[in-house]
Amino acid sequence: MVREWLLTYGVPFVGSVLLAIGIVGGVMGGYALVQPAIGFCGDPQITVYSAEDTERLREGHTPAGGPELDRLRIAELSPAERRAVRAGIEAPGESISVEGATPHRAAFRRGVLVVADGQAHYVTLATENDCTQVSPLLLPLGIAAGLLGIVGVLTPPIYRRYLAFERSQHGDGESEGG
Amino acid sequence: MNRALVEFGVLCALAILVCGFVGYARRCGGPRADGGYRERSLLNPTVIREGVVRWTTTTDHKDIGLLYIAFGTLAALWGGVDAMMLRTELLTPAADVWSEATYNALFTTHGVTMLFFFVTPVFFGIGNYFIPLLIGADDMAFPRINAIGFWLLPPSLLIARAGLPSQVTAQILGALTSGPLVDFFGVLEEPGIGWTLYPPLSTTVANPQIDLLLLGLHLSGIASTLGAINFIVTIFYERETSWATLDIFSWSMLTTSGIVLFAFPLLGSALLMLLADRNLGTTFYAISGGGPILWQHLFWFFGHPEVYILFLPATGLMSQILPKFVGRKLFGFRFIVYSTLAIGVLSFGVWAHHMFVTSMNPRLSASFMAVSVAIAVPSAIKVFNWITTIWDGNIRLAAPGLLCIGSIGTFVVGGVTGVFLAAVPVDVFFHGTYYVVGHFHLITVGIIPMMMIAASYYWYPLITGRWYDRRLARFQVGLLIVGSVVTFGILLVLGFQALPRRYANYPAEFASLQQIATVGGYLIGLSAILWLYNMIWSYWNGDRVDDADVWDLKATDQFSREWQWLEDRLDRKYDLPPSEPETVRPAYTTEPEKGSPHVLSDPRGLVRSVLDDTLYGAIGGLLGTLAMSGVLFTGAFIGVFDVAAFAELGGLVGFGDDALVGYLTFLLGGVTTWAILFRAIAEFLPGRVLVVTGLSYATIMSTGFAVAFYTGQTGLELVGYLGFVLVAHWLYGLGLAGTIRYAEYRRTVGD
Ligand code: HEM
Ligand SMILES: [Cu+2]
Numbered sequence: 001m002v003r004e005w006l007l008t009y010g011v012p013f014v015g016s017v018l019l020a021i022g023i024v025g026g027v028m029g030g031y032a033l034v035q036p037a038i039g040f041c042g043d044p045q046i047t048v049y050s051a052e053d054t055e056r057l058r059e060g061h062t063p064a065g066g067p068e069l070d071r072l073r074i075a076e077l078s079p080a081e082r083r084a085v086r087a088g089i090e091a092p093g094e095s096i097s098v099e100g101a102t103p104h105r106a107a108f109r110r111g112v113l114v115v116a117d118g119q120a121h122y123v124t125l126a127t128e129n130d131c132t133q134v135s136p137l138l139l140p141l142g143i144a145a146g147l148l149g150i151v152g153v154l155t156p157p158i159y160r161r162y163l164a165f166e167r168s169q170h171g172d173g174e175s176e177g178g
Numbered sequence: 179m180n181r182a183l184v185e186f187g188v189l190c191a192l193a194i195l196v197c198g199f200v201g202y203a204r205r206c207g208g209p210r211a212d213g214g215y216r217e218r219s220l221l222n223p224t225v226i227r228e229g230v231v232r233w234t235t236t237t238d239h240k241d242i243g244l245l246y247i248a249f250g251t252l253a254a255l256w257g258g259v260d261a262m263m264l265r266t267e268l269l270t271p272a273a274d275v276w277s278e279a280t281y282n283a284l285f286t287t288h289g290v291t292m293l294f295f296f297v298t299p300v301f302f303g304i305g306n307y308f309i310p311l312l313i314g315a316d317d318m319a320f321p322r323i324n325a326i327g328f329w330l331l332p333p334s335l336l337i338a339r340a341g342l343p344s345q346v347t348a349q350i351l352g353a354l355t356s357g358p359l360v361d362f363f364g365v366l367e368e369p370g371i372g373w374t375l376y377p378p379l380s381t382t383v384a385n386p387q388i389d390l391l392l393l394g395l396h397l398s399g400i401a402s403t404l405g406a407i408n409f410i411v412t413i414f415y416e417r418e419t420s421w422a423t424l425d426i427f428s429w430s431m432l433t434t435s436g437i438v439l440f441a442f443p444l445l446g447s448a449l450l451m452l453l454a455d456r457n458l459g460t461t462f463y464a465i466s467g468g469g470p471i472l473w474q475h476l477f478w479f480f481g482h483p484e485v486y487i488l489f490l491p492a493t494g495l496m497s498q499i500l501p502k503f504v505g506r507k508l509f510g511f512r513f514i515v516y517s518t519l520a521i522g523v524l525s526f527g528v529w530a531h532h533m534f535v536t537s538m539n540p541r542l543s544a545s546f547m548a549v550s551v552a553i554a555v556p557s558a559i560k561v562f563n564w565i566t567t568i569w570d571g572n573i574r575l576a577a578p579g580l581l582c583i584g585s586i587g588t589f590v591v592g593g594v595t596g597v598f599l600a601a602v603p604v605d606v607f608f609h610g611t612y613y614v615v616g617h618f619h620l621i622t623v624g625i626i627p628m629m630m631i632a633a634s635y636y637w638y639p640l641i642t643g644r645w646y647d648r649r650l651a652r653f654q655v656g657l658l659i660v661g662s663v664v665t666f667g668i669l670l671v672l673g674f675q676a677l678p679r680r681y682a683n684y685p686a687e688f689a690s691l692q693q694i695a696t697v698g699g700y701l702i703g704l705s706a707i708l709w710l711y712n713m714i715w716s717y718w719n720g721d722r723v724d725d726a727d728v729w730d731l732k733a734t735d736q737f738s739r740e741w742q743w744l745e746d747r748l749d750r751k752y753d754l755p756p757s758e759p760e761t762v763r764p765a766y767t768t769e770p771e772k773g774s775p776h777v778l779s780d781p782r783g784l785v786r787s788v789l790d791d792t793l794y795g796a797i798g799g800l801l802g803t804l805a806m807s808g809v810l811f812t813g814a815f816i817g818v819f820d821v822a823a824f825a826e827l828g829g830l831v832g833f834g835d836d837a838l839v840g841y842l843t844f845l846l847g848g849v850t851t852w853a854i855l856f857r858a859i860a861e862f863l864p865g866r867v868l869v870v871t872g873l874s875y876a877t878i879m880s881t882g883f884a885v886a887f888y889t890g891q892t893g894l895e896l897v898g899y900l901g902f903v904l905v906a907h908w909l910y911g912l913g914l915a916g917t918i919r920y921a922e923y924r925r926t927v928g929d
Binding site for chain 2: 003008009012013016017019020021023024027028031035041045093095126127128129130131132133134135137138140141144145148156162163166
């Protein structure tokens with residue numbers, strides 16, 4: 001009776017947990033592997049506000065009421081940053097990848113006013129776009145746990161088949177219900 | 179960016195799997211010895227045409243109910259994929275799986291899909307199917323409005339979630355060409371503004387998909403209102419029973435419909451004003467006009483009743499189903515009805531408890547706090563009545579019964595944590611933390627889907643004329659309950675530590691809790707798939723029902739109207755008299771008392787020829803050890819097992835530190851010593867089936883091995899090492915016992 005419960009509910013339950021853990025390991029490990037390869041991480045993304053929005057945001061906040069923002073001239077930016085800011089001015093509010101060196105990352109993270117063509121634009125980091133960092137063991141262990149989990153989940157039917165086999169071996173002539 | 183393709187890919191894979199599985203299940207359910215017939219192929223054009231015509235033009239309440247349920251299930255899968263992706267993001271502290279923007283979009287679409295397109299449609303579906311049966315009506319009062327109410331939903335879902343297909347189209351087109359068409363599709367993105375759509379965010383973000391989302395929500399509101407009107411009129415005018423004998427589920431659907439009738443038009447108006455703000459330059463929610471707080475008032479005046487629109491039908495199902503599985507009538511029926519009605523009224527009076535942190539006048543918030551605490555009373559009445567119903571009952575742990583009991587448990591935790599939130603000082607602290615997410619998921623997962631699933635099992639024989647796989651169902655239920663408790667319990671804990679919600683990034687010290695919550699979330703996902711599997715498979719392959727009293731309800735005098743309807747139908751259709759044979763026994767069973775006496779054979783019977791036994795033991799040992807080596811070498815390849823450990827073994831037996839010699843020694847030991855030991859003590863090990871004995875034996879042995887071959891692994895490596903050692907030993911045990919068993923089989927057959 002206990003074994004019946006164990007095999008019908010206990011083992012598949014452990015199997016399901018393993019499967020879930022396996023999915024975690026497999027997804028994270030696998031994704032960490034392919035993510036840089038297919039270019040899904042690395043370049044940080046910035047958001048540039050339009051000059052009007054920047055004005056509106058700053059209204060009533062400077063110099064006393066809000067954070068003091070640094071100013072950068074667009075000429076000070078690295079070429080990649082400059083390209084990204086230019087693209088951002090064209091498409092305010094969208095996330096733009098900075099494809100290249102980003103020496104002003106810290107300033108972007110804090111939020112900064114970039115002056116281009118005489119107008120200030122508020123620029124912030126939209127996402128750092130880090131690459132997933134996980135132990136290289138995670139993928140193989142995840143796959144192993146997943147496979148083991150599948151075996152666990154499939155235990156009840158396998159066990160029932162096995163019992164049918166045992167019974168047929170004893171040849172007691174009962175039909176092998178199915 | 180990449181998210182659209184991932185989600186679309188997962189959804190397509192799910193769809194293909196389900197379709198393939200439907201075909202497979204149909205085929206397996208083919209010709210039967212009992213004179214059943216093979217159904218025509220699904221791909222046959224006539225079948226397709228007939229099917230399409232039937233399901234798109236039907237006005238039968240049962241068909242529409244099924245359509246609603248199917249639609250809601252689809253939406254749940256879609257929203258569920260969102261949830262799984264959310265939890266995947268939270269596996270690592272940094273937002274490095276999806277970007278922050280994607281995370282925002284995910285919790286928005288997840289919330290919207292689950293609340294508007296999953297719960298309400300499924301409950302309306304259950305109501306459509308069963309309320310006419312329960313109250314003795316022929317159909318709903320307005321069958322055609324009923325159909326319209328349903329058919330508004332698919333377009334509203336598509337509009338509300340057009341961002342995903344649109345992004346996918348843009349990316350596929352973009353890979354081929356570029357141009358205005360690509361830009362056109364690229365513009366629509368899933369919005370990331372939260373399901374509460376608070377301005378100023380929702381008015382300032384440019385994404386036009388937000389407008390479509392507002393329109394889609396509005397359309398779904400219209401659909402719900404149509405459905406609600408239909409329920410109300412049906413229950414008032416088509417009822418054969420008296421009010422006094424109206425069943426509890428109909429009562430709760432009636433109340434729910436009343437709430438819908440007052441709440442959704444309000445949402446519609448608020449949405450239209452938001453649309454106007456976005457597109458026509460009005461200032462309803464701008465600082466210069468009504469202000470963003472106006473939106474919050476309007477939204478939550480709808481939003482809190484909405485919570486009860488989701489929740490009341492679940493309590494109705496609980497009150498309907500629970501008594502059938504404890505063999506006692508519902509305790510305090512009247513009070514449950516009163517509490518339902520009370521909730522219906524009170525739910526409109528507490529909206530501002532969602533706004534305690536918006537610097538309301540303290541006196542105002544104090545009164546909202548009082549009403550909010552008061553609304554817990556009717557819910558508590560329900561819980562006490564359910565518990566009293568169970569008390570001293572004859573509890574039957576079938577899947578629906580298990581679900582009822584499990585979800586009372588989760589609901590109590592979810593409800594009590596809600597009472598705390600109703601207290602202003604507590605809310606000020608917990609507002610915007612995971613505590614809130616934990617609280618409402620214990621309800622939105624802990625009772626709503628659980629009662630839906632309970633209903634699906636409970637009425638499955640009635641709808642399909644077949645049984646679902648009951649073991650699998652019980653297992654699925656257990657998985658669901660454990661998964662919910664783990665996932666959302668941990669969210670409560672995270673909330674106690676004041677981790678804010680709706681952030682893709684979080685401090686690293688929360689990582690392990692978040693990871694456990696994710697594993698729990700995946701368990702819920704697995705259990706959902708098992709449920710779907712069971713429903714589809716059993717539809718064509720379940721045991722047939724040959725008696726309407728599938729739950730032995732007559733024995734406790736609870737054979738309610740819908741089952742009588744089934745009995746009549748079985749009688750009319752198949753001439754099946756309402757009876758049952760004295761006893762039935764399943765075709766095979768593993769219980770010792772029942773079934774064939776040889777099911778559990780005795781290993782002692784094995785011992786026939788010592789020579790044979792030793793020989794087969796050795797072969798088994800060899801097979802087992804080889805299988806074990808395979809696993810160990812895989813482990814070595816991955817880096818969790820050190821082959822050098824064999825060298826030590828070689829040194830131990832005096833052949834020098836050579837790994838190969840060590841391995842051969844190991845092989846020899848596996849073939850002789852351990853195999854013979856197994857033959858000797860197999861009788862005394864747990865498990866009367868030899869294979870199970872072998873597994874137990876190997877498990878015990880593996881501890882010794884793990885100690886002996888340990889080479890200083892830590893952390894993940896250690897986990898991997900132990901796991902691989904265990905699995906390797908299980909293979910050894912299986913190989914050993916399996917060979918011996920097979921040998922005995924050969925001998926018996928050869929006799
Ligand atoms: C498979 C089970 C589920 C899981 C793993 C899950 C997970 C999540 C997660 C991780 C969030 C985001 C929390 C945050 O960052 O604030 C969330 C939010 C939410 N979920 Fe679920 N959920 C599940 C089922 C449901 C169901 C069944 C419903 C409703 C019937 C629901 C309704 C919501 C709502 C309304 C939100 C809030 C969205 C927002 O913050 O705007 N969830 N869920
Ligand atoms: Cu509320």
